[in-house]
Amino acid sequence: MNDLAGARPEQPFDILVDGRAVPVLPGQTIGAALHAAGIRAWRTTRFGGRPRGLFCGIGVCFDCLVSVNGAPEQRACLLQARPGDEVRT
Amino acid sequence: MSAYDLAVVGGGPAGVAGALTAAQAGLRVALLDAAPRLGGQYFRRLPETFHATREAALHHGLDRFLRQSRALRSLADVLLEHRVWAVERHGGLGDFVVHAVAGDREERPVTVRASALLIATGAHDRPLPFPGWDLPGVLTAGGAQALLKGNLVVAGRRVVVAGTGPFPLPVAAGLARAGARVVEVLEANGPLGLARHPALAASKLGEAAGYALALARHRVPYRARQAVVAAHGDGELTHVTVGRLDRDWRVVATRTVECDTLAVGYGFVPQVELAVQAGCAMGHDLDGSPVVSVDAAQRTSVAGVYAAGEPTGVGGAELAEVEGRIAGHAAAADLRSAVHLAAEPPGTAVHRPAEPPGTPAHWAAGPAGLAVPEPLLRRRARLRAFAQALHRAYPVRPGWRDWLTPATLVCRCEEVPYEAVREAMDLGATDARSVKLLARPGMGWCQGRMCGYAVACLAGELPQAPRRPIAQPITLGSLERMTDDPS
Numbered sequence: 001m002n003d004l005a006g007a008r009p010e011q012p013f014d015i016l017v018d019g020r021a022v023p024v025l026p027g028q029t030i031g032a033a034l035h036a037a038g039i040r041a042w043r044t045t046r047f048g049g050r051p052r053g054l055f056c057g058i059g060v061c062f063d064c065l066v067s068v069n070g071a072p073e074q075r076a077c078l079l080q081a082r083p084g085d086e087v088r089t
Numbered sequence: 090m091s092a093y094d095l096a097v098v099g100g101g102p103a104g105v106a107g108a109l110t111a112a113q114a115g116l117r118v119a120l121l122d123a124a125p126r127l128g129g130q131y132f133r134r135l136p137e138t139f140h141a142t143r144e145a146a147l148h149h150g151l152d153r154f155l156r157q158s159r160a161l162r163s164l165a166d167v168l169l170e171h172r173v174w175a176v177e178r179h180g181g182l183g184d185f186v187v188h189a190v191a192g193d194r195e196e197r198p199v200t201v202r203a204s205a206l207l208i209a210t211g212a213h214d215r216p217l218p219f220p221g222w223d224l225p226g227v228l229t230a231g232g233a234q235a236l237l238k239g240n241l242v243v244a245g246r247r248v249v250v251a252g253t254g255p256f257p258l259p260v261a262a263g264l265a266r267a268g269a270r271v272v273e274v275l276e277a278n279g280p281l282g283l284a285r286h287p288a289l290a291a292s293k294l295g296e297a298a299g300y301a302l303a304l305a306r307h308r309v310p311y312r313a314r315q316a317v318v319a320a321h322g323d324g325e326l327t328h329v330t331v332g333r334l335d336r337d338w339r340v341v342a343t344r345t346v347e348c349d350t351l352a353v354g355y356g357f358v359p360q361v362e363l364a365v366q367a368g369c370a371m372g373h374d375l376d377g378s379p380v381v382s383v384d385a386a387q388r389t390s391v392a393g394v395y396a397a398g399e400p401t402g403v404g405g406a407e408l409a410e411v412e413g414r415i416a417g418h419a420a421a422a423d424l425r426s427a428v429h430l431a432a433e434p435p436g437t438a439v440h441r442p443a444e445p446p447g448t449p450a451h452w453a454a455g456p457a458g459l460a461v462p463e464p465l466l467r468r469r470a471r472l473r474a475f476a477q478a479l480h481r482a483y484p485v486r487p488g489w490r491d492w493l494t495p496a497t498l499v500c501r502c503e504e505v506p507y508e509a510v511r512e513a514m515d516l517g518a519t520d521a522r523s524v525k526l527l528a529r530p531g532m533g534w535c536q537g538r539m540c541g542y543a544v545a546c547l548a549g550e551l552p553q554a555p556r557r558p559i560a561q562p563i564t565l566g567s568l569e570r571m572t573d574d575p576s
Contacts (some may be wrong), residue, residue, distance in 0.1 A: 006142035007241055021460045025241070027136025029230055040325055041225035042516035046428025047504045049131065051324050054226035055501070055539075058130060062534035063223075063501060066439070071194070077235070079193060080125065080136070 008053075015085040021032035024081040031057070031064050042066065042076075042089040093119045093166075095420050096187045096203035096567035098173045098363060101129020102406040103398025104209035105157050110417025111207075119201050120161065121171040121189055121367060123561070127158045129211050130231060131406045133238040147238050147263065149296055151404065171199060174245050174561040176206060176363050183427065184394045185367075188571065190563050198563075204427075205393045205420050208364050208381065209413060212357035212399035215378075217485065218543050220319040222353075223501050226326025230354030234496035243267045245350025249329055251275040251317045252351045252354040255297070260352055262303035271309045271470035272348055277338055277355075278483050280313035293305045317351055318343065318492040319432060326351060338488030350501045355485050358542060358552075359399045362560035367394050371554040374402040375480035377542075379554035386461060387412055395420055404476030407524040413467045424462030489549065499547070500540040502533020510547055522550040 014021040017034065031054050032075040034042060041051035043065055055063040057077050064076040067088040076087075096107040100122030106220075108120040126134040132154045135141045145151040159455035161167060171189040179186045183204045190196040203302070216222065226245065228236075230252055233244040248269045250261040253276060261274045304311060318332035318340055328347045332340035356376055364381040365371065370390035372382045381389055381396040389396050395416040398409030495508035505528050513527035521544050524530065530544045531537025536557055537544070545552040 001372075005139070005144050005147055005241060007135065007139040007144075008142075009140070009241075025139070027138040027463045028240045028242070032236055032242045035244070036240075036242040045441075045504055050223060050504070051225050054228060054232055054236070055223070056214060056229050058213060059234040060535060060538050061501065062211060068194075071479065077232075085348075 005039065013083045015081050015083075015087060017087040018089055022087075028081060029077055030066065030068065030074075030079050030081045030087055033081055034076065093201065093203040094119045094424050095119075095205045095207060095417075096121065096123075096185065096201050097207040097209060098169070098171070098176070099209035099211055099398070100124065100127040101131055101209065101211050101398065101409065102154060103211075103409035103416075104177070104207065105154065105161055105411030106410040107207045107209055107395070107397050107417040107420075108165050108413075109157050109418050110160045110414045112161065112417075114418065114421030115323070116421050118165035119168060119203065120165055121168045121173055121201065121401060122189065123170065123172040125170050125193070127161075127169070128154065130213070130235070131409075133213075133235055135239065135241065135458070139241065143352055148268075149259070149299075151489055168199075168201070172561040172563075173363065174559050174563050176208075176367050178252060178367070178391075185393065188563070190567050192509050196564065196567055198567045200571075205395065206367065207413075207416050207420065208361075208389075208394065208396040208400055209398045209409070209416075210360040210363060210365075211409075212359045212403055213538065215351065215355045215356045215358045215542050216539055217355045217492075218497055218499050218507075219317065219489070220494050221321055221326075221329075223498055224320050224322050225324070226349055227320050227351045227353065230257055230352045233264065233350070233352035234260050237263050237267055241267075244352060245348070247272055247348045248350040248352060249275065249317060249331075249346055250352045251272045251277070251315075252356075252485045253485065254354075254356055254479060256354055256357075257352070258297065258300040258304070258398075259576065260354075261309060262300040262563045264352070265307035265309055266303055269350075271307065272346060273331075274304065274309055274311045275315045276311065276313045276315060276483075277316040277334060277489075278313065288501065288551045305347045316489075316492075317353060320351055321571060325389065332492070334486075334488065338486040338487070339491050340488075340564075356483070357399060357403045358538065359401075359403060360556055361400045362557045364389060364396055365554050365556055366399060366558065366560070367391050369394055369396070373551050374404065375477055376484065376534075377545075377551045378403065379552055385466070386423075387416035388419060388423075393423075402473075402476065403480075404472060408469065408472035408476055411455070411465055411472060411519045415465055415469060418461045438520075470497065485546075487546070498532065499543055500530035500537075502535050502539075503531075505530040505540075507547075510544065514548065518548070520550055521545045521553065524548050 009025040043052045059078040097120040112118040175188040187201040214231040236242040319330040333342040397412035397416040493507040509528040518524040
């Protein structure tokens with residue numbers, strides 16, 4: 001994967017997602033890190049309780065909303081993860 | 090007196106080319122973009138912390154864009170992580186205020202004032218609803234691309250790529266090169282596509298051949314007149330129903346394909362909110378999308394407002410760049426003549442009146458005295474003709490409506506099923522707006538960006554230009570702190 005782009009990412013760090021450690025390569029968005037860790041559904045809808053994760057991936061659809069360090073309704077696909085981030089779904 | 094001569098909204102191929110051209114002509118230029126890096130969706134870049142030495146392998150034409158970006162940074166103010174939510178005319182002619190929020194976490198309101206405005210806000214994927222399209226594991230084609238180009242994350246292990254048009258090809262090729270097992274690529278339209286336009290296609294054949302070769306190398310089958318008509322899984326995608334389609338996209342036979350990921354896209358929706366806010370005249374592209382009407386110099390109907398790239402009609406990165414350059418030349422020439430005229434006695438028109446919305450014939454000729462190099466105008470005409478050939482070869486056909494069941498969600502945000510849309514129409518809703526008021530599709534978080542096209546089709550009309558006084562979500566706190574003292 002990294003070979004494709006000749007990438008040498010910096011040391012990964014963990015963020016906490018509902019208390020669970022999820023590894024992040026510095027620069028990745030929270031949504032990308034979740035998706036890469038195999039977590040593809042992290043929100044349920046208001047009425048039907050339907051699972052949701054990434055859909056548009058570019059900040060348009062708002063399916064991937066999470067709360068980050070207490071700030072609600074953040075688009076996981078846009079927000080670059082920082083060390084120490086606590087994400088709640 | 091405005092701080093800038095030209096404010097450019099959007100840092101993709103159109104915005105960067107437009108800003109650079111204008112700055113090289115001597116204008117004071119500010120470019121604003123929501124992302125942390127220039128590139129837009131097409132040239133979505135990796136973070137610098139990835140230290141990628143061969144990032145160009147993920148793109149087509151990246152080196153050229155990077156040269157333009159570097160040149161731009163030395164000549165203009167590039168304001169990244171600035172999400173523009175509104176534009177308005179402040180005083181009289183030629184005095185625009187761009188409202189943005191800056192920063193990705195601790196957002197702060199920012200206003201930029203400029204004499205002219207270039208709208209280069211790009212487009213987003215245009216999905217069609219089908220049963221199960223809201224299951225996790227179903228992504229837009231652009232979403233899968235963004236994971237790869239922006240994060241080096243492969244969207245899935247076993248991936249089906251489906252939709253129509255040329256875009257699914259680079260998405261599938263990129264995923265296959267990155268190590269995903271791309272099970273198949275499904276094109277809902279016929280196999281011929283561009284073969285009917287060999288002369289127009291010639292310039293793009295090299296690029297297309299590259300994708301075809303990549304798909305062949307990874308033994309990815311490409312199947313025409315087939316589409317994913319349902320997605321299944323218990324909480325996450327595990328398999329899809331693939332339909333063989335007739336010419337109108339009605340299903341004639343089905344089969345099941347196992348996959349953990351589906352990347353799907355049926356064209357693009359131009360992002361035109363800011364042009365609507367500014368009062369620009371709108372029209373419809375061949376694919377039904379609401380687009381900004383522009384003249385031969387990319388001028389909109391509002392004096393001082395220019396538009397380039399996908400907001401004037403989806404046509405790809407190369408056309409976007411050419412349109413951006415034309416807009417940059419035109420803005421520079423118009424402002425120069427405005428300054429010249431302003432030195433004359435009062436009563437002289439400062440800004441030339443806008444010309445009527447352009448037609449392709451109008452574009453090809455260009456009005457006399459236009460300060461744009463002829464070769465650029467010829468390239469635009471050729472690329473625009475190519476874009477229109479693509480729209481004709483890869484339309485969305487009406488049979489997709491038959492893929493829906495009564496329970497299929499049409500609007501993902503408000504969870505509005507197809508039956509509720511039908512009910513609204515039975516109650517007398519005859520257009521998308523009345524359907525929205527009765528059944529709520531398009532009233533949620535995304536404000537109809539995902540379902541707007543489908544709802545319009547179901548209501549039997551062309552999608553209307555979106556009226557969104559706030560083009561990007563902002564907090565009430567930011568609105569409150571908004572200053573009327575533009576920088």
